[in-house]
Amino acid sequence: MTIAPERMEELESHPPNHGSEPSGIYKWVTSTDHKVIGKNYMYTALVFFFIAGLMAELIRTQLFAPNNHFVSPQTYNELFTIHGSIMLYIFAGPFVFGGFANFLVPLQIGAPDMAFPRLNALSYWLFLTGSVTMLLGFLTASGAAAFGWVAYAPLSDSTYSPGAGPDLWIVSVALVGFSGIFTAVNLVTTIFYLRAPGLTMFRMPVFTWNMLVTGILILISFPVLTAALVMLYADRHFGTHIFSVKGGGVPVLWQNLFWFFGHPEVYILALPYFGIITEVLPVFSKKPVFGYKGLVFATLAIAGLSTGVWAHHMFTTGTVLLPFFSAMSLLIAVPTGIKIFTWIGTIWRGNLDFKTPLIFAIGFIVAFTMGGITGVMLASPPIDFYTHDTYFVVAHFHQVLFGSAVFAGFAGFYYWYPKLTGRMYRESLGKWHFWLTFIGFNITFLPQYLLGLRGMPRRIAEYGPSDGFTFLNKVSTVGAYVTAIAFVVFLYNFWISWRKPIPAGDNPWDGHTLEWATSSPPPSHNFHKLPPIRSLRPTWDMNHPEHADWKAHQEELARKKSKEREAAL
Amino acid sequence: MRASGLLGSASFPRRLVHLSRLPKVVRVVGTGLGASLVLGACNLPTFAINKGATTQGRDTFHLFQLFTIISIPVLLSVFVPLGWAIFRYRKKDESIPKQTHSHIPVEVTWTVIPILIVAFLFVLTVQVENKVTAVSSHPNLRVNVVGFQWGWKFNYPSFGVTKVTQGVGGSSVYPQLVLPEGETTTIHLVSNDVVHGFYVPQFDFSRYALPGVNNYFDFTPTQTGTFIGRCSQLCGLYHSEMLFTVKVVTPAQFNSWISQQSHNTIGA
Amino acid sequence: MKLESRIYVGVGVFFVLVVVIYFLWSGDSGNSIFLVASALLGIMPGLYLGWWSRRMSPRPEDREDVSLEEIEGAVGYFPSYTIWPFVLGIGVFLTALAFVFGAWTAVIGMGFVISAAIGGTLSSKPKAMAHR
Numbered sequence: 016m017t018i019a020p021e022r023m024e025e026l027e028s029h030p031p032n033h034g035s036e037p038s039g040i041y042k043w044v045t046s047t048d049h050k051v052i053g054k055n056y057m058y059t060a061l062v063f064f065f066i067a068g069l070m071a072e073l074i075r076t077q078l079f080a081p082n083n084h085f086v087s088p089q090t091y092n093e094l095f096t097i098h099g100s101i102m103l104y105i106f107a108g109p110f111v112f113g114g115f116a117n118f119l120v121p122l123q124i125g126a127p128d129m130a131f132p133r134l135n136a137l138s139y140w141l142f143l144t145g146s147v148t149m150l151l152g153f154l155t156a157s158g159a160a161a162f163g164w165v166a167y168a169p170l171s172d173s174t175y176s177p178g179a180g181p182d183l184w185i186v187s188v189a190l191v192g193f194s195g196i197f198t199a200v201n202l203v204t205t206i207f208y209l210r211a212p213g214l215t216m217f218r219m220p221v222f223t224w225n226m227l228v229t230g231i232l233i234l235i236s237f238p239v240l241t242a243a244l245v246m247l248y249a250d251r252h253f254g255t256h257i258f259s260v261k262g263g264g265v266p267v268l269w270q271n272l273f274w275f276f277g278h279p280e281v282y283i284l285a286l287p288y289f290g291i292i293t294e295v296l297p298v299f300s301k302k303p304v305f306g307y308k309g310l311v312f313a314t315l316a317i318a319g320l321s322t323g324v325w326a327h328h329m330f331t332t333g334t335v336l337l338p339f340f341s342a343m344s345l346l347i348a349v350p351t352g353i354k355i356f357t358w359i360g361t362i363w364r365g366n367l368d369f370k371t372p373l374i375f376a377i378g379f380i381v382a383f384t385m386g387g388i389t390g391v392m393l394a395s396p397p398i399d400f401y402t403h404d405t406y407f408v409v410a411h412f413h414q415v416l417f418g419s420a421v422f423a424g425f426a427g428f429y430y431w432y433p434k435l436t437g438r439m440y441r442e443s444l445g446k447w448h449f450w451l452t453f454i455g456f457n458i459t460f461l462p463q464y465l466l467g468l469r470g471m472p473r474r475i476a477e478y479g480p481s482d483g484f485t486f487l488n489k490v491s492t493v494g495a496y497v498t499a500i501a502f503v504v505f506l507y508n509f510w511i512s513w514r515k516p517i518p519a520g521d522n523p524w525d526g527h528t529l530e531w532a533t534s535s536p537p538p539s540h541n542f543h544k545l546p547p548i549r550s551l552r553p554t555w556d557m558n559h560p561e562h563a564d565w566k567a568h569q570e571e572l573a574r575k576k577s578k579e580r581e582a583a584l
Numbered sequence: 585m586r587a588s589g590l591l592g593s594a595s596f597p598r599r600l601v602h603l604s605r606l607p608k609v610v611r612v613v614g615t616g617l618g619a620s621l622v623l624g625a626c627n628l629p630t631f632a633i634n635k636g637a638t639t640q641g642r643d644t645f646h647l648f649q650l651f652t653i654i655s656i657p658v659l660l661s662v663f664v665p666l667g668w669a670i671f672r673y674r675k676k677d678e679s680i681p682k683q684t685h686s687h688i689p690v691e692v693t694w695t696v697i698p699i700l701i702v703a704f705l706f707v708l709t710v711q712v713e714n715k716v717t718a719v720s721s722h723p724n725l726r727v728n729v730v731g732f733q734w735g736w737k738f739n740y741p742s743f744g745v746t747k748v749t750q751g752v753g754g755s756s757v758y759p760q761l762v763l764p765e766g767e768t769t770t771i772h773l774v775s776n777d778v779v780h781g782f783y784v785p786q787f788d789f790s791r792y793a794l795p796g797v798n799n800y801f802d803f804t805p806t807q808t809g810t811f812i813g814r815c816s817q818l819c820g821l822y823h824s825e826m827l828f829t830v831k832v833v834t835p836a837q838f839n840s841w842i843s844q845q846s847h848n849t850i851g852a
Numbered sequence: 853m854k855l856e857s858r859i860y861v862g863v864g865v866f867f868v869l870v871v872v873i874y875f876l877w878s879g880d881s882g883n884s885i886f887l888v889a890s891a892l893l894g895i896m897p898g899l900y901l902g903w904w905s906r907r908m909s910p911r912p913e914d915r916e917d918v919s920l921e922e923i924e925g926a927v928g929y930f931p932s933y934t935i936w937p938f939v940l941g942i943g944v945f946l947t948a949l950a951f952v953f954g955a956w957t958a959v960i961g962m963g964f965v966i967s968a969a970i971g972g973t974l975s976s977k978p979k980a981m982a983h984r
Binding site: 088089092161162163167169170175260265266267300301302303305306307308309331332333334337338341342345346348349352353355356357359360362363364365366367368369377380381384385388391392395396397398400401403404405465468469470472473474475476477478482559562564567 | 632633634641643644647648651652655658659662663665666669670673674675676677678679680681682683684685686687690691694695698699702705706708709710712713716717733777778779781783785786788789790791792794795796797799800801812814815816817818819820821822823824825
């Protein structure tokens with residue numbers, strides 16, 4: 016039976032909060048509302064993005080000239096270690112998986128909250144305290160951790176990295192890691208058990224699909240990291256020799272453990288942003304997502320393959336099975352390519368409205384395609400032998416990760432900003448933000464490919480004047496400053512929309528998915544009533560009954576049936 | 585644990601993919617195309633990639649060049665339709681475009697073609713990888729290389745000659761690895777303390793120096809000259825100053841140099 | 853429920869395939885153990901979900917043609933405001949800092965953890981069930 020889709024189904028609203036509602040900071044501290052927690056995650060992650068971005072500017076300033084002494088080698092090592100650690104553990108992942116996912120997944124599946132709201136709050140507090148711990152290292156006498164975000168043993172053991180800084184790094188990553196595991200458990204459970212009636216798995220928005228897959232990937236990979244951290248701590252303090260050769264240990268084991276977490280982590284950072292892109296493109300093209308099922312299977316394929324490629328970070332160790340990991344790494348290009356083509360298919364023959372989210376999304380496709388192609392090159396061991404640990408790799412992963420976390424991240428931030436706050440950002444400032452970011456980003460990272468090919472290793476604090484690195488480094492540094500200006504524009508946009516708010520309305524973009532069917536910002540348990548869910552795009556179906564997806568689907572079914580009848584005759 | 589590959593010792597079985605294991609069609613097409621492209625690649629632009637001053641490095645260079653060439657049409661297959669869509673499908677009115685959900689033939693095409701491309705790239709990779717990682721059983725010369733914080737030790741075991749970094753932190757005297765041109769040298773690489781990266785950009789090659797792991801690889805230099813070498817893997821405070829040079833000389837020059845050095849060592 | 857179970861089982865089967873290929877090719881036992889563990893991580897919850905899906909009729913969220921009139925019962929109880937996650941978070945943080953600064957932070961931290969455990973348990977009696 017079919018419900019007339021014109022009719023909004025009445026939903027009994029949730030009883031208001033029991034007892035008196037707290038206010039001010041106490042309200043913020045005690046809230047278990049997924050929307051409040053999601054926003055907390057986002058704003059915290061953005062603050063840390065700003066801090067780590069400042070570190071990047073210091074790093075680039077040091078590299079502006081040969082034999083520069085802007086910072087000491089020790090400070091330089093600390094800066095890039097904490098820059099990388101914040102960007103990967105504290106910004107890129109939690110921004111989208113703690114922030115966007117927390118805020119949006121319950122809304123997109125028509126749920127009143129996450130499955131475990133108190134666990135969700137605990138996740139956030141562990142994330143916040145863990146993030147602060149990352150910075151505490153700078154306050155200790157021996158400085159912060161200085162062994163890179165990968166913490167290769169034995170450089171990270173107590174002989175070569177004594178002091179409290181590395182221990183704080185371990186505690187920080189462990190706390191943030193636990194927070195990630197809790198969020199993953201929460202999201203997977205929410206998606207499996209709290210979907211609205213009629214919202215089958217294959218009617219879930221791609222964003223929610225990607226969050227589900229990311230959650231499962233986190234559950235597979237994060238425990239390995241935690242285990243590795245425990246081993247590292249034991250080596251540092253309890254006299255074990257798991258990673259030290261002198262006591263019969265195996266240093267390469269750390270690399271295996273770390274990358275068994277670390278490579279899925281790269282996709283844990285990328286898949287949610289792919290989800291954002293897949294939400295933004297259809298809405299601003301006024302078309303459904305093209306090849307929905309293909310996209311879902313591509314996501315699953317990427318996730319599966321990503322767990323079988325960890326040793327491509329270890330080609331130059333001489334201890335791994337090169338052809339296996341090379342083949343797996345090359346294969347991952349196929350589902351990634353499917354995604355990129357599917358995105359182009361989505362905007363093809365659309366009615367493209369170039370608002371800030373769409374521009375950022377297209378910037379993402381450009382950056383990610385280039386980064387993806389150099390990724391295929393790096394999957395080939397001989398090419399990796401040449402470029403491993405050079406600026407070629409630095410350029411590659413910044414194109415991929417900056418492309419994801421910044422371009423796709425801001426595409427999502429601008430897209431859902433009206434839903435988050437009920438206010439509209441300033442369109443022209445958004446465009447300035449994009450163009451400055453895009454130009455700065457390319458000026459920063461494209462020269463780094465050439466630097467890598469010329470043989471500049473990553474993580475070097477200085478280079479010589481005769482190395483031939485000077486000019487390209489200067490260009491790259493200028494690009495980094497432009498990117499910094501772009502961030503200031505973003506902050507100003509954020510500030511002005513807060514000081515002089517323009518109400519956005521509930522559905523300013525003519526959105527497709529359920530979050531646009533509630534108010535902006537949504538009420539405390541999200542929906543007073545839900546539209547009927549008859550397809551992937553319930554809000555679109557409701558607002559465009561003549562173009563509703565369920566109609567097309569029914570017509571298709573009828574056609575199939577009549578064909579079958581003909582065949583039977 | 586002893587049998588585990590995690591130990592990464594030199595006893596880790598060297599398992600190369602033999603092309604004979606691949607289906608015959610792939611093998612023939614791959615080898616044919618690969619060979620013709622590698623030959624043709626000599627006249628193509630270098631794309632700023634180092635040409636490789638060893639036979640192994642030269643193979644890597646050609647592979648890298650091919651990957652770059654193949655990446656151009658792939659890049660265009662994304663950017664051309666993307667650019668077309670951006671300019672052609674700009675919003676003109678409030679009309680609602682045709683709601684296309686999927687198109688199976690198109691989706692199959694953009695799945696199958698990439699699979700074929702990566703399969704081809706894999707065949708090329710395996711061919712070159714086997715050449716680059718091959719270790720000669722009868723090299724002309726053996727050199728032991730040890731990485732340490734923050735320097736290198738080059739030891740010629742047959743001649744009793746050792747060259748080592750003197751001092752760290754700004755006042756280093758970089759050691760020189762001298763190799764004969766046109767002859768195959770097997771390098772035995774190991775680290776004394778943390779992980780280092782033995783990296784010679786002009787040879788298009790790097791390999792980790794790992795504590796407790798013996799790594800072997802061959803260089804067959806094809807041109808004389810002095811090339812800079814670096815540590816590629818972060819190894820602590822003076823990582824950026826862990827430099828060395830590789831000097832490639834003719835075999836005759838090498839012989840006179842090494843006999844002079846061993847004479848000095850014995851004399852000293 | 854069936855699809856949810858299949859996703860997990862699919863993860864497990866994928867890892868079984870990978871570990872077979874990887875182990876036969878490399879003979880490397882250490883990394884193979886990761887992959888076996890990952891396979892179990894997929895298969896165990898997959899079988900659990902599959903076991904349940906055989907024992908229950910499809911849920912409203914698994915049916916394409918469900919109408920809202922058919923649904924009854926509570927979706928769940930959702931707490932509104934509570935201080936205990938914050939207290940627990942601070943407690944865990946202080947306890948974790950003991951790994952850097954010594955046991956004294958753990959003493960304070962465990963105080964927070966224990967009070968959060970007691971407070972959280974006492975306050976988690978659902979006062980009313982939310983209906984949908």
